[in-house]
Amino acid sequence: MSRSGTQEGRVSWRLLLVILLLAFVIAAGWFWHDFSRFAVTPLRVSATGESVDIERGTSFKDIVHQLRSQGLTTSSPLYWRVLAEKMHVAGRLHAGEYAVTQGITPEQLLTAMAQGKVMQRDVTIVDGWTFRDVLQALAKADKLKHETSGLDDAAIMQKIGAPGEKPEGRFLPETYAYVKGDSDLDILRRANEAMKKTLASLWEQRDPNLPLAAPYDALILASIIEKETGRADERPRVAGVFIRRLQKNMLLQTDPTVIYGMGSNYTGNIHKSDLTTDTPYNTYTRPGLPPTPIAMPGKPAIEAALHPAAGDALYFVARGDGTHVFASTLEEQNRHVACYQLKRCQ
Known part of the structure; x- marks a missing residue:
């Protein structure tokens, strides 16, 4: 082969190499x-x-x-x-x-x-819910394992590490986050622990000379307050009424406990015969606090039970607008009942 032919071959290979390199750079640039x-x-x-x-x-x-x-x-x-x-x-x-x-x-x-930032969901226990309400909400919670199905109350409390405890009132109303794989028992365990810590802390700061022998008594009273009013400004006043009635050995005479004791017999209205039908929760027929809470009280209701407002009111009645009017004598209370319940205002 002549020298010129060799040089032409070298040029061709160099040109091809340049073209390939250029194509690679273009392809790499496009890829990147x-x-x-x-x-x-x-x-x-x-x-x-x-x-x-x-x-x-x-x-x-x-x-x-x-x-x-x-x-x-x-x-x-x-x-x-x-x-x-x-x-x-x-x-x-x-x-x-x-x-x-x-x-x-x-x-x-x-x-x-x-x-590992896995997706979180929330489930809320609402102030004033009963244990049945809590279980129903957990049963509807998306992607939450339902391990309470088929278990009675005693078995559930055993599973969450609270054997022998009645479930009503034992779970702090709050919003709880969970991830897929968590179970309803996990939520109940956390809510139960949160209530124990909250109740213990608030009990240590309670007012002196309350007619409450133990934190559980405060929990029971708080649940009644929770069901009686949702107004923050009224909770301490309602608490004051019940505390004074307990101190004077008066019947509490509160409708929410009667309704709770009626169970499935309650259909939306309470009658005079219901007030005289004795159950463990009928505070018109039995003195003192009922045997268990009647709902899940929130922290504000527990605080009210442990720090009741001072005063002399022993009665209250609903006005019908979400507020209550308070009275210190039965005569005054009867006038309020006539006005706000029977619409016979004078």
């Missing part, structure tokens, strides 16, 4: 541009409340397959692998349920999975 766009482009979230649930032991490849099958992404699994390697999280993704909200990017989702 497209990859960078993918990392910060929101996933295809079609509905609020959407989530991705990663089972324990799921491989990275299967995680990406799951995201694709849910329609959250159409991007190449290679992009997801490169992103995970770039973030140093490929082998550190935690199992669990993760919220997929509008606007979330692949980068943000992988960060959440690497940090």
